[in-house]
Amino acid sequence: MLRKLLTNSLLFGISPYIPQVINVFLLPIMTQYLTATDYGIAGTINAYTQALTALSTLGFNSVLGVIFYKCSFQYKILWREIYGFLNIWMIFFAFLQGLLLYFIIPEEAAEYKWLIIALTNFSNVFFGPTATIGNYYYVNSMKPIPIVWRSILSGIVTLLANYILVVHYRLGYLGWYVGGFLGVFLMNASYWYAVNVELKLSPIYNFKRKTILKYLRVSLPTVPHYYCGFLLNSSSKVIMDFYSTPLPVFGRANIMIQISSLMENWVNAINQAIYPMCMESIKKRDEVRAKALIYVYLGITYFCTFIFSLWSREVFNILISNKELASTYPYAVIFVMAFNYRPMYVGASNIFFYHEKTTSLLRLTFCSGIIAFVLYCILIPFLSIWGIVIAYFIASFYMGYAGFYMKVFKDNSKITYPILKIAAIHLFLTVMALFFVDSDLNIKIVITIVFIACLVIKSWLQFKKT
Structure with a gap:
């Protein structure tokens, strides 16, 4: 039991956090080119975007795991309906998040306001629900490798982009956002083929309203x-x-x-x-x-x-x-x-x-x-x-x-x-x-x-x- 727990922790438990961990170990180099003001700008924007994170899935991430264990024979149909609903919802979520960012981005970052809004929204709108479905499938199926290689690849891309943009081009906080976007976009997009083709979990847009309402009562x-x-x-x-x-x-x-x-x-x-x-x-x-x-x-x-x-x-x-x-x-x-x-x-x-x-x-x-x-x-x-x-x-x-x-x-x-x-x-x-x-x-x-x-x-x- 302990061996299995530690193995799974190291594989698909830690892997989603590899990009953040890599960024931390870049700090001895990065902090030479970043100021407290850069961290302040990033902290301000992140604080408000995290305020909307739970709304991005409407709580369905908690429902997916329960469906997987309680409805073993029909979970794919239910997941596909939720997947389709979330894809539609993300359009409204992107507008809400963009509106919030427009008003809260500090004056020191006003020059790149629209770029920050675009980077923050793009990967989530197009591939956010796809990555959610893929990640929950592999976690609940205890198949760590697909998550691991995606996380490692994303981490390497983020590391290289941050180093080039912050250290070489001296872009400060903006280098962070561009580097983070590239890593997240690559990881989220990489789930599309696996989820829609290999796992046959393509979204159902003509979902049953009763099904969505039933699980919204649990998820909301x-x-x-x-x-x-x-x-x-x-x-x-x-x-x-x-x-x-x-x-x-x-x-x-x-x-x-x-x-x-x-x-x-x-x-x-x-x-x-x-x-x-x-x-x-x-x-x-x-x-x-x-x-x-x-x-x-x-x-x-x-x-x-x-x-x-x-x-x-x-x-x-x-x-x-x-x-x-x-x-x-x-x-x-x-x-x-x-x-x-x-x-x-x-x-x-x-x-x-x-x-x-x-x-x-x-x-x-x-x-x-x-x-x-x-x-x-x-x-x-x-x-x-x-x-x-x-x-x-x-x-x-x-x-x-x-x-x-x-x-x-x-x-x-x-x-x-x-x-x-x-x-x-x-x-x-x-x-x-x-x-x-x-x-x-x-x-x-x-x-x-x-x-x-x-x-x-x-x-x-x-x-x-x-």
Whole structure:
């Protein structure tokens, strides 16, 4: 089980994030030619476009997986109808996104406003739904290779384009957008032949309205659920923009989040790998196995986030050539340690998704987003970037553990978790990482060895028990 989980995590779990990871490792070179203002412009635009991300699929991405497992013999027909509907919807979505970008692009980027709008919309409108269908097919079928080679190819194209445009032509933030567009467009377009011809999942435009309306009732309640991601991760940038935060400060927050995304991508990668295994276990009513998978997920996440946070000063100094930007590492400690909410959230939310209780899930996810948004409004004017990471941690903490106390989970799951104990470990590791991040290297080495030893012993005892 562990071997399969790690293999799948490395293959189709991490592969969708290869372009972002490659971009992070380009930072030692890129930051010599990018300013805090460049990061500020990119952060502002990304914050608003991410606000619309959930609307691009209307929540159907959550429905596709459920259909795959519950309707094994007719999922292709249902997917094709959803595919056709999404292709039509993307035309309206492109107009909405373009209108938003027209009004929010900063004055410093006004010269390239129409180009940015075109690049942001083009690949999503023509191939976004195609890539969604293809990716979900390969993930749920546990066929990682088609995703891997597309992601690697996209990452290489993005890397080369960013290097040429930012380093050689000195285009700054615009080089990022052009390079990112080329990589995403190539990856999304590459799914067209596989989805429409090889898998015979061509879109049905004459779809049954009853079918679409039936699944919209399930998918639309998840849109606020996915907006929790925006409220958690990006609404802080909107609040900073509202308070007219200087672009250099905006840029410092953005670079901190970009580096921290290394860990977030890894945590999400494990989730990609574990999702089909957990859903299969729940389908077979083997929740003991599902719980064991969540514990494995939790242990790996503890290990990665704590080690990264403890050594974040060194990581930032290696990856970032700009001293002003490299000094943002203390913020990353709390931000990264917040990611430990994810395994427990997945453990609870899988029950909600499988039993199609998505409306009830809003009480958990959207409330955590509102908590984050309110705290951002209160804390950012006084604490700046510290306000962002503190608010993010509190909201994530709520989302990670509150679901286990909800009636839907208790009624549909026979498994219990020691939530208070797990939450206490989460807090303890966060305090430890924050306290020792500026310590001497020898002390960090000792702490790392002791921490790894404790994890190994605990894992061995748990394995022996089972």
